[in-house]
Amino acid sequence: MIVLLLALVSAARAQTEVIAARTTIALVASSSEASAPGDAVTFTAQVDADRGAVPGGFIDFFDEATMRWLGRAAVASPAITVADLAPGEHPIRAHYTGTTDFMPFIALPSSSNVLVHRVQAPSRLEVSSSPNPGVAGEPLTVSAVVSAPAGTPTGMVTFRDGDHGLMARVRLDGRGRASFTTSALPGGSHLLSAEYEGDSRFARVTTTVRLEITARSDAWSVGSAEVGSD
Structure with a gap:
């Protein structure tokens, strides 16, 4: 009788033993690191367990900048797509609910x-x-102005003369302006470019301007001709 009772207890324990598996979840990819307002962006997660593949459950995606819930996806298809993120940085985190x-x-x-x-x-x-x-x-000043319909861009501008660097990463002021002064450009035609590297809210952009530098001897010749004609 005692032997039978012990056997029944052992069987009951075996039937109610719970196997709990720890899991890890990672955001492994998005459709791009940066996007424009209104663009569709896809966030993908991957769930793993210490006892093999995770058989089920759901993943919730959150924007921790605004504490906004972005959506839910099943483990079998662990991705969501959103298209209404506001300009700025969005730290995205995924939570696996378990099962x-x-x-x-x-x-x-x-x-x-x-x-x-x-x-x-x-x-x-x-x-x-x-x-x-x-x-x-002679000194000349090269200036860049970065603007946007809403807000003032911040960050850095790099200036180049063709393929040659002139001034790297000049910080924009409170009006979105950056400038530097140089007297090192030789005579001739120069294609000056400015590259704004962007910030958390505004995209990078590059533009150019044609600059003509007159050699000093040419300038004296022009000045002498003008004086002689008066």
Whole structure:
């Protein structure tokens, strides 16, 4: 009788033993690291367990910048697409809910790493030189102005003369302007470019301007001709 009772207890314990598996979830990809307002962006997660594949459950996606719930996806198809993220940086995190649908196997919940996605509005860049034309050996100022319909862009502008760097990463001021002064440009025609590298809200943009530098001897010749004609 005692032997039979012990056997029944052992069987009951075996039937109610719960196997709990720890899980990990990672945001492994998005359709792009940055997008424009209104663009569709896809976030994809991957769930793994220490006892093999995760058989079920759901994944919730959150924007931690606004504490907004973006959507839910099944583990079998772990991706969502959103198209209404506002300009700025969005730290996205995924949460796996876990599952008890396969008792006595339980997959425990877990949270992913943060994937930062940037939504960048278009910006406009204008570059100019004063004076233009200039004279070789004399100072001139190259300026860039970055603007946008809503807000003032921040960040850096890099200036180049064709393929040659002139001034790297000049910071925009509070009005979206960046400038530098140089007297090192030789005589001739120059294609000056300015590249705004963008910030968390505004996209990068590049523009160019043609600058003519007159050699000093040419400038003296022109001045002498003008004096002689008076």
